[in-house]
Amino acid sequence: MAQKLVIIDTDAGIDDAQAIMMSLAAPGLQILGITCCFGNTDVDNVCQNVLRVLSVCERTQIPVFRGAAVPLVGATKAFSHHFGTDGLGDVLKDRDPQWKEKLQREHAVNAMIRLVADNPKQVSLVALGPLTNLALVIRLDPAFPQNLKELIIMGGNMEGKGNVSLCGEFNFVLDPESAYIVLEEYLCPTHIASWEYCCRNKLSWEFFEELINEDTPAGRFMKKITSKCWGYSKEAMLNKRDVYFGPGFVSYDAYAVAACIDSSVVTESIVCAVRVELQGALCRGMMALDPSNRLKKNHCVSVMKTCDLTKFSQLLVASLRQPCSK
Template sequence: MERIILDVDSAGDDILAVLFAAANPNIKLEAVTTVTGAAGPIEQVTNVVLNTLSLAGRDDIPVHAGAWRPIVGHSKADMEAPVHFEKQLTARFGDRLKKFNPPAPTPKRQATPSHAVDFIIDTVMSNPGEITLVTTGPLTNAAMALLQEPRLTKALKNLLVLGGNFQTPGNITPVTEYNIWADPEASRIVLNAEVGKILVPLDICEDNRVATSMLTRDDIADMQAGAKDNPVLDMIADVFPIYIDIWREFFGLVGFPLDDVITAALAFDPSLATLTEPLFVDVLTDGSVARGQTVAYRGFQILPGGGPKTTRIGTDLDGRRFLDIFKKTIARYERAA
């Protein structure tokens, strides 16, 4: 069983990743830590996690709020654009957008007082070689933890990072993916760190080459056909059709990509993905369109450069097997008769 800390920014697929990690028998979810990102301010991000764990019946899992802003970031308008993404879709979807990243109701419990970064450091250093950190949002918390405690690179069992793109076009600019773009300085610290890691790029999540890994209305109907009393599935069936439709119409995908769930699943079964050999991966921190671009050092170049070869990049995914694991995990929320 993989002991993981899940670091999220509470966008739609983060919610599914929390539910997945809380129920999958191959994962022991030590805690969920939160970071400001695509869902909005840290209060919104944290309340979404608290409410999600309550729905899952897992109020025993600690939740620690983390970074409320990136180390540097971008202009205020650009940083807020992903949060206000739905404004571009109002004419097409109207009132249905009320189910897309709505304000979180007040949770029935509060987050644990200690900061996410302190929790990550304390837990990993107290359990050397046992904890895997899975980041599915901007990398601010992870970077701050590595800066404050350099020994983390030796104490972490593994690091899973959702972010970047290499062949698939970016979802912020043509060459940038949101998680890396949101905090390029933090991303560079994490990807340059001398700790073994798997990088899960858009290439194996948000590309129709891996369409079999995406959630569709048919998948929801299939899960409902075998369910009788599953409150988590009821929520998915109520909330996620609008996500499916947006990703089909705006991004041209066949369904809703489960990026965050894929990253969590790779923590206990990396064989789901085809991975490169360990490479050095860097992040551009200057420019405009290219700020936040991930660059993998491959091949042979004349100019010197590079760094620690510690990152294996996902290049393909067994989408059918992954989606089967996801469906079976959600089925575990079925209530006993």
Template sequence: MRLIIDTDTAGDDAFSILLALKAPHVTLEAITICNGNVPFLQQAENALYTLEVAGAGGQVPVYLGCPRPMLRAPVDATEFFGADGMSDAGFPQARQRPEAEHAVDRIIDLVMSNPGEIEILAQAPLTNIATAYVKEPRIAQALKHLWVMGGTDNSLGNTTPASEFNFYVDPEAAKIVVNAGFRLTLSTWTLTMASGVLPEAALARIAALDTPLSRFFMAVSQAPFKRTAMRYGRPLSTHPDSLTCACLIEPALMLETADCLVDVETQGELTRAYSSVCTPLTPEEAEIDKLWYAAPANARVIRRADTDRFAEMLIAALKD
């Protein structure tokens, strides 16, 4: 598998990168940085340090992409991840530096020169992916598969009651991407809360490993632990990005999926970035009703994943 990870690296984004690096059948072709969780250049530093702590410094190029959303003012999540996105752990600067080429151009070049071979894991707001599509629409068909962590499956969001963070930051980009014709799998915040919260026993096993990577995991997780304790009444280890990465690495983790029609609200005041997820009408119903959701499915939505197997994959990746 040849993979690009598009990321706003903070917290769980780093663990997703680790999973990809540790998977023997995955070649991580590039990491591209998008606006999102924390200040833009800090996200690049977090990706570069993650590569270094994993023993892959200098092996995977990192490219800077779009530093702000397409139309909106930037939004961050420093209150959740800490000012540096890594629980203010104070990690040193990595030796590797970002590449000169823009991330959007690199995405286009890689995909168009390798049609049907490249997959993208988009675990950030979708500004880079939407911009690449607007610049070169043929990437929608040339890309083997697009895996998106974003939105909700008709349930409560993590940023507003109606929206998940990645879609909320740049809803216009999300709307462009889900309607662009990519072969698309959507991993939502709804899935995270159902299948992407690490059991306490798994956290205890990670802490007990006492390896450089397990210590990295525990250090990076401290701010999210505190924030989730405030929000949910107990500290949670939530993994939207690394669960999505685990599903693309090992598709058997996906226990239930549905082919759905997905769209994104860009106009609503209270429903900014709401992701509408519905089962398309049958051709017979569509002929009768002629409603907007008579269109065919545009995404495979993951409804349920194997939490225990996901935990084992993450623990295995942190053993070295």
């Protein structure tokens, strides 16, 4: 059976690292390249984080491309320290001094256009951070989306519940214009793992403790980068996430990769038109769902609603049991 061709666009926080490891452990995926964007930290840290994950998993042959350092419009917003200032929990002291030489010289946007042109209708693009690279792609190559097999996004929200603003989700709020462009102009099959979907399909903290105690290099790596991160602290997150969803462990970006690996992980979706709000002090960056099609749009997306947690858990465990280097 042929492998599914995938490009991962990432801002490489801890959950991105877990999602990338999940993709590397999936025998049905072939990762054509990983493109980097600002988000959880600055784009240079993102590049280093991706290279580090690939090194741990002995997959350094996968090309890594540096992409957008700032949003499409306006100034860069302050980076969240949800995953530490470096995106990986501020615990990795042995940074590679030669990391720049290990990046591809080609810009991420050009690489995405080339890889998809070389494999028309065969590539699944999984977007785990702000959608700046994707917006830049379509400005350079308007035909790009029609050559994609599918687009899978972790981002946005479907109920106006925000995690960085009153009504907005992190990835979309960091670059609302790019999120707007992508959801208006990418007319390929599009699937969205929203913030609420991830949080509503959370796992127990007991499962998380078992997961990071996998006695493998990948397991030890995940245990290390989550060890001092308040975003992976049961005590720190109890009060914060209880407001909307109750306690539990959420590996946000892994939900999008899981849907790419096995579509049956998603057991229920809402198919409708959506639009990203660009105005307003409270709602800028919010994704509005339009099930009655008042917007009169011809393109609908699939917004994930419920998840097979048994299958999802198995993919998480497999991500840390793969053969890796130290």
